[in-house]
Amino acid sequence: MAAPGKETLLEWYRTMVLIRRFEERCAELYQQGKIGGFLHLYIGQEATGVGIVSALRKNDHVITAYRDHGIALAVGMDPKHVMAEMLGKRTGTSGGKGGSMHLADRSRNFWGGYGIVGGHLPLAAGIALKARYLEQDEVVVCMMGDGATNIGYFHESLNLSAIWDLPVVWLVENNGYGMGTAVDRASGQPEIVKRAIGYGIKEGPRIDGMDTLAVHDAVSEAIAHASKHGPILMESLTYRFEGHSMGDPERYRTKDEVARYTEGDPIGRLRGYIIDQYKGAAKNLEAIEQEVVKTIAEAVEFAEDSPVPTYDDLVSHVYA
Ligand SMILES: Cc1ncc(C[n+]2csc(CCOP(=O)(O)OP(=O)(O)O)c2C)c(N)n1
Numbered sequence: 001m002a003a004p005g006k007e008t009l010l011e012w013y014r015t016m017v018l019i020r021r022f023e024e025r026c027a028e029l030y031q032q033g034k035i036g037g038f039l040h041l042y043i044g045q046e047a048t049g050v051g052i053v054s055a056l057r058k059n060d061h062v063i064t065a066y067r068d069h070g071i072a073l074a075v076g077m078d079p080k081h082v083m084a085e086m087l088g089k090r091t092g093t094s095g096g097k098g099g100s101m102h103l104a105d106r107s108r109n110f111w112g113g114y115g116i117v118g119g120h121l122p123l124a125a126g127i128a129l130k131a132r133y134l135e136q137d138e139v140v141v142c143m144m145g146d147g148a149t150n151i152g153y154f155h156e157s158l159n160l161s162a163i164w165d166l167p168v169v170w171l172v173e174n175n176g177y178g179m180g181t182a183v184d185r186a187s188g189q190p191e192i193v194k195r196a197i198g199y200g201i202k203e204g205p206r207i208d209g210m211d212t213l214a215v216h217d218a219v220s221e222a223i224a225h226a227s228k229h230g231p232i233l234m235e236s237l238t239y240r241f242e243g244h245s246m247g248d249p250e251r252y253r254t255k256d257e258v259a260r261y262t263e264g265d266p267i268g269r270l271r272g273y274i275i276d277q278y279k280g281a282a283k284n285l286e287a288i289e290q291e292v293v294k295t296i297a298e299a300v301e302f303a304e305d306s307p308v309p310t311y312d313d314l315v316s317h318v319y320a
């Protein structure tokens, strides 16, 4: 696959730094009681999110679970309105009624943002069925955690995708744990891609999910496969640097293990690659870092200054 050029690499870098800084601020706002509910950070997994979104073609779709801030920002949702959603404000992307786990933007074919583990897999199959039925060349990339692969929806959705020949990339973000349970304690077959054989679908690769370029290339190939031949199951091997959600005491892993992974920080890796490839790119990277700090400050200001939903907002869009 052709190597991405400097502008593309800088754009990926910008997005990854934006996600990291956005979530660092979210953690602070959570501690201050300004963000309520659950907050699951994507920190450490940015290469996977940005690698995937950068591989989508114009009309492709992406759907994910509750660890969704990175995808929202990578598809280009405005950080101001995403931050307002985090704070439950009226100007938020779901009018302040969804919060952290329910970011979505139909205009960008980003279908959310779901809190029920595995609950979005049948929706991904449905979106793909629409494309297949209308003979549209659209692929759905359905991201899920390793934990979601042990839920009944996984079986139903992968089986349907096989018999209906649906254009889906089933993409497991394998970060080693489902809450505090390690993959090999939860899965009889911890090499999750091997389950493809049970459904008669293509067994895709297990890729280094900390390497943005590797994710981009592998997902581009998987999309090409899904578009021509139907479903494929692949894994991006990644790691979350923070706890499962805020307040996780993290008794299931050692500090040494976390330190080993943070040494291979995906943002640092992409930074190093760009500097190796392009002499003098350090100044571009620094400019991007400064610009992101400004973007986040503006997003927080916008969100804090925004009004909370009204009573009428509260009782609208409610199915009863
Ligand atoms: C159906 C269902 N069961 C249990 C939960 C509680 N729960 C929330 S997150 C989670 C772990 C999922 O882990 P994984 O799919 O690996 O995603 P990760 O958090 O690692 O991104 C569980 C069990 C839930 N939200 N939904």
Ligand SMILES: [Mg+2]
Residues within 6 Å of the ligand: 145, 146, 147, 173, 174, 175, 176, 177, 178, 179
């Ligand atoms: Mg997991």
